[in-house]
Amino acid sequence: MRVLHLLILVLGAGIFMASTCRPLTNKDLDKLTPRIQMEKGPCFGSCPVYTLTIYEGGVATYEGQRFTTRQGLHTKLLATNTYRELIKTFQSANLWSYQNAYKAQIPDVATVTITYYEGDKSKSIKGKDGRPAKIEELEKMLTAIADSGGWEQQAAGENYGMPPNIIANELIVNLSAEADPNVWIIQFAKQDLQIVKRLSPNSPYWLFRFNADRIGPNEMLEWVRRDPYVLSAEFNQQINGTPRND
Template sequence: MNIITCLVFMILQTPSNVAGETPYIQFKKGACMGECPVYQITVDHDGKLTFKGVRFTNKDGIYERMLTKKEFRKLKCTFKKSKLKKFEDGYGLDVMDASASTLTVNKKNFTKTIVSKIGMPEKLEKAEAYLVSLSPQSANAAYEWTTIKESNSPVISGRKEIAAKEIILQLKPNVTIESWVTKYKKYGVQVNRQIVPNRPLYLLRYDPKTVQFTQLLKKMNTDIDVDSAEENKKVEMR
């Protein structure tokens, strides 16, 4: 699409939204086995942007703002120029320790979802980057946000305090952490770090909303791939 066509498209587009309508754009950034930002961006058809910061983000909690007409038209134009229909549904999904980006665009008679880890097309990367630039996750974002829900997690020097109930896990020889951790995905189990280099000893975190800590420890200690699993009783500030 050339510049003139894109400008015409921007002028002709007018924001519209129907209550209960599927959002125009949904973008999710998932976790990795480190401290990757986890967040979600939603843009409605009327230009309302909602940001939900889950972990390791610039602004944890739920925040909203209306995009300006210029921002919203540029966003639509950017995604139109990217020609989403031509893209595959997934890129680099076989990479284990990488954060996945899930993008869903809903238009009239057209819905496209693309999950990417690495190797995404340049046009798709630019479109996602512009979307993120409109959110609190952008370092240059100086917008006024309406707070819907603040994070309840304590923050020290811009980082969360990691709770005491972490897990020290030792796997049996020849068991990889990448394959093992997928078995506990429903409990939100993730690797904070490898405690000792060249040894299968890891510090884990989990989602306390999904399972009781004692039950999770019991499950891990009966796992045939686990040598031991115990509570990390020391509170660390990171």
């Protein structure tokens, strides 16, 4: 894993051992100094939702959340000239002279937040459409990095960061009698939502399983709960080590 070996040189001893080449975690990244971050939020369609962070020295992380080809935490090491040119462009942009937020004219497009760190200072600029041309130019540079190749997936974290009694990729959903579960799940095809079983022959409660590598468990639960045919939804849980609805 070439990228991880390079990351070892950048991160230094004490973050993780070269002999194990274990994947990076958020705890490792907390020891790095961020320089640039771009957060792309949701829209009313299928806009990619992710966070791109560039750290001192060129370590980059991509955390895909929704409607992205890469889900979860990914890392890469930027080429030296790419990193230097990026920092130079941000320094010359004088972001301190811009507003912190720009009012949107088109409300259903994604909100983009770009943050630049310089020493003890930081500047965040948030907006949708209607931002200054220079800010949109910086966004294009960062988007090009996010869309580039060479990313390596890192550990998703134990149980996707959920409590140990929670089955992070299973939901118990109380569906309206008007909904056909086989049709209802089609809208969640990208999350690979599948019917596990009906909890009892005439019960409105269904057990579903989804791919937690494609979407975070809490995000999936929130999304399902917003559906008009869903009366309630919760994670399946283990009781004494056994799934509650096994």
